[in-house]
Amino acid sequence: MEEVNAWLDKVKSILEFELISLGGYHLSLYNLVIFVFILLIFRLIVKGLEKLIKRQSQRKEWITQGKQHAIFQIGKYILYVIGFLFAIKSINIDITPLIIGSSALFVGLGFGLQEAFRDFISGLILLFEGDVLIGDVIEFENGMVAVVKQINMRTSKVRTRDGIVIFVPNSQLINNRVINWSNSNILTRFHVGVGVSYGSDLELVEKLLMEVANADNDVSSRAKPFVRFTDFGNSSLDFELHFWSEEVWRIEFIKSRLRFEIDKKFRGSGIVIPFPQRDLHVKSSSISFKS
Numbered sequence: 001m002e003e004v005n006a007w008l009d010k011v012k013s014i015l016e017f018e019l020i021s022l023g024g025y026h027l028s029l030y031n032l033v034i035f036v037f038i039l040l041i042f043r044l045i046v047k048g049l050e051k052l053i054k055r056q057s058q059r060k061e062w063i064t065q066g067k068q069h070a071i072f073q074i075g076k077y078i079l080y081v082i083g084f085l086f087a088i089k090s091i092n093i094d095i096t097p098l099i100i101g102s103s104a105l106f107v108g109l110g111f112g113l114q115e116a117f118r119d120f121i122s123g124l125i126l127l128f129e130g131d132v133l134i135g136d137v138i139e140f141e142n143g144m145v146a147v148v149k150q151i152n153m154r155t156s157k158v159r160t161r162d163g164i165v166i167f168v169p170n171s172q173l174i175n176n177r178v179i180n181w182s183n184s185n186i187l188t189r190f191h192v193g194v195g196v197s198y199g200s201d202l203e204l205v206e207k208l209l210m211e212v213a214n215a216d217n218d219v220s221s222r223a224k225p226f227v228r229f230t231d232f233g234n235s236s237l238d239f240e241l242h243f244w245s246e247e248v249w250r251i252e253f254i255k256s257r258l259r260f261e262i263d264k265k266f267r268g269s270g271i272v273i274p275f276p277q278r279d280l281h282v283k284s285s286s287i288s289f290k291s
Contacts, residue, residue, distance in 0.1 A: 031091045038090055042083030049075050069134050069151065070127040077153065115169070116154060122170035123153040132156070132173055136182035137248045140172075145181075147249060161252070181248040187220050189244050190251055191228075192258050195236025197272040202229070202237065208265040209241045215261070218254045220244040235276045 050072055057068045126132055132148060138158070139145045146158035146166065155167045172178075181188060196205050206227045213225035225243035232238075241262070247254060266273060 034090045035087045038087040039083060042079055042086075045083075046076050046079050049079065070130055073151070073153075074124075074127050115171070118171045119154045119169045122174040123151070123156075125174055126151055126156070126170055132178070132180060133182075136180055138173075139179040139181065141177050145249075161249075186246055187223055187244040188246075188248055188251075189223075189242060190255065191240045191242045192255050192262070193230075193238065193240050194259075194262055195233055195238045195273060196266070197274045198237060200237065200271055204269060205237075205239060205266075205271060208269060208271065209239065209262065212258055212261045212265055213241055213243045216243075216254065216258060218245050218247050218250070219258075220246060236274050 053068050053072050053075075132138060132151070134148050134151060136148045137145065138148060144160060146160045148156060149159050149165070150157040151170075153170075155169055156173060157165060157167055159165050194209070196202075209227045210225065213219050214221075219225060220243070223244040225241065228240045228242060230238045230240050241258065243258075245251060245254060263273070265271075
Protein backbone atom coordinates (compact mmCIF):
# COMPACT_ATOMS: atom_id res chain seq x y z
CA MET A 1 0.00 0.00 0.00
CA GLU A 2 2.85 2.34 0.83
CA GLU A 3 4.36 1.68 -2.60
CA VAL A 4 1.08 2.60 -4.30
CA ASN A 5 0.82 5.82 -2.28
CA ALA A 6 4.42 6.66 -3.10
CA TRP A 7 3.77 6.06 -6.79
CA LEU A 8 0.64 8.26 -6.67
CA ASP A 9 2.57 11.03 -4.93
CA LYS A 10 5.22 10.81 -7.61
CA VAL A 11 2.62 11.08 -10.39
CA LYS A 12 1.00 14.02 -8.57
CA SER A 13 4.28 15.83 -8.28
CA ILE A 14 4.97 15.30 -11.98
CA LEU A 15 1.52 16.63 -12.94
CA GLU A 16 1.91 19.67 -10.66
CA PHE A 17 5.21 20.58 -12.31
CA GLU A 18 4.92 24.17 -13.57
CA LEU A 19 5.73 24.68 -17.23
CA ILE A 20 5.03 28.43 -17.34
CA SER A 21 4.93 30.94 -14.52
CA LEU A 22 4.30 34.55 -15.57
CA GLY A 23 3.07 36.94 -12.89
CA GLY A 24 -0.19 35.57 -11.61
CA TYR A 25 -0.54 32.98 -14.40
CA HIS A 26 0.68 29.43 -13.85
CA LEU A 27 0.54 26.56 -16.34
CA SER A 28 1.26 23.11 -15.00
CA LEU A 29 1.65 19.80 -16.74
CA TYR A 30 -1.74 18.84 -15.30
CA ASN A 31 -3.41 21.78 -17.08
CA LEU A 32 -1.76 20.77 -20.35
CA VAL A 33 -2.94 17.17 -20.00
CA ILE A 34 -6.50 18.36 -19.33
CA PHE A 35 -6.26 20.66 -22.38
CA VAL A 36 -5.27 17.79 -24.67
CA PHE A 37 -7.81 15.45 -23.04
CA ILE A 38 -10.69 17.87 -23.72
CA LEU A 39 -9.68 18.22 -27.37
CA LEU A 40 -9.51 14.43 -27.73
CA ILE A 41 -12.93 14.04 -26.12
CA PHE A 42 -14.50 16.48 -28.56
CA ARG A 43 -12.67 14.75 -31.41
CA LEU A 44 -14.36 11.49 -30.38
CA ILE A 45 -17.70 13.29 -30.14
CA VAL A 46 -17.26 14.54 -33.73
CA LYS A 47 -16.49 10.97 -34.88
CA GLY A 48 -19.61 9.77 -33.07
CA LEU A 49 -21.68 12.48 -34.75
CA GLU A 50 -20.41 11.39 -38.16
CA LYS A 51 -21.39 7.75 -37.51
CA LEU A 52 -24.80 8.82 -36.17
CA ILE A 53 -25.54 10.91 -39.26
CA LYS A 54 -24.50 8.07 -41.58
CA ARG A 55 -26.74 5.65 -39.66
CA GLN A 56 -29.70 8.02 -39.84
CA SER A 57 -29.15 8.65 -43.57
CA GLN A 58 -29.45 4.91 -44.22
CA ARG A 59 -32.80 4.81 -42.40
CA LYS A 60 -34.27 8.02 -43.83
CA GLU A 61 -34.30 8.53 -47.58
CA TRP A 62 -34.64 12.33 -47.38
CA ILE A 63 -31.13 12.61 -45.91
CA THR A 64 -29.13 12.64 -49.15
CA GLN A 65 -25.35 12.55 -49.36
CA GLY A 66 -25.24 16.33 -49.76
CA LYS A 67 -27.47 16.97 -46.73
CA GLN A 68 -25.49 14.43 -44.73
CA HIS A 69 -22.28 16.33 -45.47
CA ALA A 70 -23.88 19.70 -44.69
CA ILE A 71 -25.25 18.54 -41.30
CA PHE A 72 -21.90 16.99 -40.37
CA GLN A 73 -19.87 20.06 -41.39
CA ILE A 74 -22.07 22.42 -39.36
CA GLY A 75 -22.05 20.12 -36.32
CA LYS A 76 -18.30 19.58 -36.59
CA TYR A 77 -17.44 23.29 -36.60
CA ILE A 78 -19.82 24.01 -33.70
CA LEU A 79 -18.35 21.17 -31.61
CA TYR A 80 -14.78 22.21 -32.38
CA VAL A 81 -15.47 25.81 -31.31
CA ILE A 82 -17.12 24.65 -28.05
CA GLY A 83 -14.28 22.19 -27.41
CA PHE A 84 -11.62 24.83 -28.01
CA LEU A 85 -13.34 27.25 -25.59
CA PHE A 86 -13.53 24.54 -22.92
CA ALA A 87 -9.87 23.66 -23.51
CA ILE A 88 -8.79 27.32 -23.21
CA LYS A 89 -10.82 27.61 -20.01
CA SER A 90 -9.07 24.53 -18.58
CA ILE A 91 -5.66 26.24 -18.74
CA ASN A 92 -7.03 29.37 -17.04
CA ILE A 93 -6.66 31.72 -20.02
CA ASP A 94 -9.08 34.64 -20.20
CA ILE A 95 -9.24 35.73 -23.83
CA THR A 96 -11.53 38.73 -23.17
CA PRO A 97 -8.68 41.25 -22.54
CA LEU A 98 -6.86 39.87 -25.55
CA ILE A 99 -9.89 40.43 -27.80
CA ILE A 100 -10.45 43.95 -26.47
CA GLY A 101 -6.79 44.85 -26.80
CA SER A 102 -6.58 43.47 -30.34
CA SER A 103 -9.73 45.16 -31.64
CA ALA A 104 -7.74 47.51 -33.87
CA LEU A 105 -5.81 44.57 -35.26
CA PHE A 106 -9.04 42.73 -35.96
CA VAL A 107 -10.43 45.76 -37.80
CA GLY A 108 -7.33 45.84 -40.00
CA LEU A 109 -7.55 42.12 -40.64
CA GLY A 110 -11.23 42.54 -41.44
CA PHE A 111 -10.46 44.97 -44.26
CA GLY A 112 -7.68 42.76 -45.55
CA LEU A 113 -9.71 39.56 -45.40
CA GLN A 114 -13.03 40.82 -46.73
CA GLU A 115 -13.09 38.29 -49.56
CA ALA A 116 -12.18 35.40 -47.25
CA PHE A 117 -14.85 36.46 -44.74
CA ARG A 118 -17.43 36.77 -47.52
CA ASP A 119 -16.54 33.28 -48.73
CA PHE A 120 -16.80 31.96 -45.16
CA ILE A 121 -20.30 33.41 -44.67
CA SER A 122 -21.29 32.07 -48.09
CA GLY A 123 -20.08 28.64 -46.99
CA LEU A 124 -22.35 28.78 -43.95
CA ILE A 125 -25.28 29.80 -46.16
CA LEU A 126 -24.61 26.89 -48.52
CA LEU A 127 -24.44 24.41 -45.65
CA PHE A 128 -27.58 25.73 -43.92
CA GLU A 129 -29.80 26.30 -46.95
CA GLY A 130 -28.64 23.34 -49.03
CA ASP A 131 -29.15 25.09 -52.39
CA VAL A 132 -25.99 23.38 -53.65
CA LEU A 133 -25.16 19.91 -52.35
CA ILE A 134 -22.44 17.36 -52.96
CA GLY A 135 -23.18 15.45 -56.16
CA ASP A 136 -25.18 18.29 -57.75
CA VAL A 137 -24.51 19.14 -61.39
CA ILE A 138 -24.14 22.90 -61.76
CA GLU A 139 -23.54 25.25 -64.68
CA PHE A 140 -21.70 28.57 -64.32
CA GLU A 141 -22.30 31.80 -66.22
CA ASN A 142 -19.44 31.02 -68.62
CA GLY A 143 -21.17 27.75 -69.62
CA MET A 144 -18.83 25.47 -67.67
CA VAL A 145 -20.64 22.42 -66.28
CA ALA A 146 -19.27 20.65 -63.19
CA VAL A 147 -20.28 18.27 -60.44
CA VAL A 148 -19.83 19.35 -56.81
CA LYS A 149 -17.37 17.07 -55.02
CA GLN A 150 -16.84 18.90 -51.73
CA ILE A 151 -18.20 21.95 -49.87
CA ASN A 152 -15.87 23.53 -47.32
CA MET A 153 -16.25 26.66 -45.25
CA ARG A 154 -14.40 28.96 -47.71
CA THR A 155 -14.20 27.12 -51.02
CA SER A 156 -15.98 24.29 -52.80
CA LYS A 157 -14.33 21.66 -54.97
CA VAL A 158 -15.96 20.87 -58.32
CA ARG A 159 -14.95 18.55 -61.17
CA THR A 160 -15.61 19.52 -64.78
CA ARG A 161 -16.54 17.20 -67.64
CA ASP A 162 -12.87 17.23 -68.63
CA GLY A 163 -11.95 15.76 -65.24
CA ILE A 164 -10.34 19.02 -64.05
CA VAL A 165 -10.77 19.79 -60.35
CA ILE A 166 -11.44 23.47 -59.62
CA PHE A 167 -11.69 25.20 -56.23
CA VAL A 168 -14.48 27.77 -56.41
CA PRO A 169 -14.95 30.49 -53.76
CA ASN A 170 -18.30 29.95 -52.07
CA SER A 171 -19.33 33.55 -52.72
CA GLN A 172 -19.43 32.78 -56.46
CA LEU A 173 -21.95 30.01 -55.84
CA ILE A 174 -24.12 32.39 -53.79
CA ASN A 175 -23.85 35.71 -55.64
CA ASN A 176 -23.33 34.69 -59.28
CA ARG A 177 -25.87 33.13 -61.61
CA VAL A 178 -25.45 29.37 -61.21
CA ILE A 179 -27.82 26.79 -62.68
CA ASN A 180 -28.29 23.74 -60.46
CA TRP A 181 -29.47 21.00 -62.81
CA SER A 182 -29.90 18.56 -59.91
CA ASN A 183 -32.32 20.87 -58.07
CA SER A 184 -34.75 20.91 -60.99
CA ASN A 185 -37.16 18.16 -61.91
CA ILE A 186 -35.79 14.68 -62.49
CA LEU A 187 -36.50 15.15 -66.20
CA THR A 188 -34.88 18.09 -67.98
CA ARG A 189 -35.65 19.22 -71.53
CA PHE A 190 -32.89 19.64 -74.09
CA HIS A 191 -32.83 20.16 -77.84
CA VAL A 192 -30.72 19.49 -80.92
CA GLY A 193 -30.87 21.89 -83.86
CA VAL A 194 -30.60 20.95 -87.56
CA GLY A 195 -31.22 22.68 -90.90
CA VAL A 196 -32.46 21.13 -94.16
CA SER A 197 -32.46 22.41 -97.72
CA TYR A 198 -35.33 24.43 -99.13
CA GLY A 199 -37.69 22.12 -101.02
CA SER A 200 -37.22 19.20 -98.58
CA ASP A 201 -40.19 17.07 -97.51
CA LEU A 202 -40.87 18.70 -94.14
CA GLU A 203 -43.24 15.99 -92.92
CA LEU A 204 -40.54 13.41 -93.63
CA VAL A 205 -38.02 15.55 -91.75
CA GLU A 206 -40.29 15.64 -88.70
CA LYS A 207 -40.90 11.88 -88.93
CA LEU A 208 -37.18 11.05 -89.13
CA LEU A 209 -36.33 13.32 -86.19
CA MET A 210 -39.02 11.68 -84.06
CA GLU A 211 -37.72 8.22 -84.99
CA VAL A 212 -34.23 9.18 -83.86
CA ALA A 213 -35.50 10.50 -80.51
CA ASN A 214 -37.78 7.53 -79.80
CA ALA A 215 -35.04 5.02 -80.60
CA ASP A 216 -32.53 6.43 -78.11
CA ASN A 217 -32.49 4.73 -74.69
CA ASP A 218 -31.44 7.91 -72.84
CA VAL A 219 -34.39 9.92 -74.19
CA SER A 220 -37.21 9.59 -71.68
CA SER A 221 -40.44 7.96 -72.82
CA ARG A 222 -42.38 9.55 -69.93
CA ALA A 223 -42.42 12.91 -71.71
CA LYS A 224 -43.00 12.77 -75.46
CA PRO A 225 -40.32 14.43 -77.65
CA PHE A 226 -41.45 16.90 -80.30
CA VAL A 227 -40.11 18.75 -83.33
CA ARG A 228 -40.29 22.51 -83.72
CA PHE A 229 -39.94 24.33 -87.06
CA THR A 230 -38.05 27.39 -85.84
CA ASP A 231 -37.23 29.59 -88.82
CA PHE A 232 -36.72 30.15 -92.54
CA GLY A 233 -32.96 30.58 -92.47
CA ASN A 234 -30.70 32.16 -95.08
CA SER A 235 -29.51 28.80 -96.32
CA SER A 236 -31.83 26.28 -94.67
CA LEU A 237 -35.13 25.50 -93.05
CA ASP A 238 -34.30 25.29 -89.34
CA PHE A 239 -35.71 22.64 -87.00
CA GLU A 240 -35.21 21.73 -83.33
CA LEU A 241 -35.68 18.26 -81.86
CA HIS A 242 -36.80 18.68 -78.23
CA PHE A 243 -36.54 15.77 -75.79
CA TRP A 244 -36.38 15.03 -72.08
CA SER A 245 -33.65 13.11 -70.27
CA GLU A 246 -32.46 12.28 -66.76
CA GLU A 247 -28.80 12.09 -67.84
CA VAL A 248 -27.80 15.69 -67.20
CA TRP A 249 -24.11 14.94 -66.74
CA ARG A 250 -23.85 12.90 -69.97
CA ILE A 251 -26.17 15.07 -72.04
CA GLU A 252 -23.49 16.28 -74.48
CA PHE A 253 -22.69 12.66 -75.40
CA ILE A 254 -26.40 12.00 -75.91
CA LYS A 255 -26.75 15.06 -78.15
CA SER A 256 -23.73 13.94 -80.16
CA ARG A 257 -25.22 10.47 -80.60
CA LEU A 258 -28.52 11.97 -81.77
CA ARG A 259 -26.71 14.14 -84.33
CA PHE A 260 -24.93 11.06 -85.73
CA GLU A 261 -28.26 9.28 -86.08
CA ILE A 262 -29.96 12.31 -87.66
CA ASP A 263 -27.22 12.59 -90.27
CA LYS A 264 -27.49 8.85 -91.02
CA LYS A 265 -31.30 9.00 -91.33
CA PHE A 266 -31.21 12.09 -93.55
CA ARG A 267 -28.59 10.58 -95.89
CA GLY A 268 -30.64 7.40 -96.25
CA SER A 269 -33.80 9.35 -97.07
CA GLY A 270 -32.28 11.94 -99.40
CA ILE A 271 -32.69 14.86 -97.00
CA VAL A 272 -29.84 17.34 -97.51
CA ILE A 273 -28.25 19.40 -94.74
CA PRO A 274 -27.05 22.42 -96.77
CA PHE A 275 -23.84 24.37 -96.55
CA PRO A 276 -24.15 28.09 -95.75
CA GLN A 277 -24.71 29.95 -99.02
CA ARG A 278 -23.64 33.47 -99.94
CA ASP A 279 -24.47 35.47 -103.06
CA LEU A 280 -21.53 37.38 -104.53
CA HIS A 281 -22.33 40.40 -106.72
CA VAL A 282 -19.52 41.78 -108.88
CA LYS A 283 -19.92 45.26 -110.33
CA SER A 284 -18.28 45.94 -113.66
CA SER A 285 -16.89 49.39 -114.41
CA SER A 286 -15.60 50.92 -117.62
CA ILE A 287 -11.99 52.03 -117.19
CA SER A 288 -10.13 53.63 -120.11
CA PHE A 289 -6.42 53.03 -120.43
CA LYS A 290 -4.22 55.40 -122.39
CA SER A 291 -1.33 53.99 -124.29
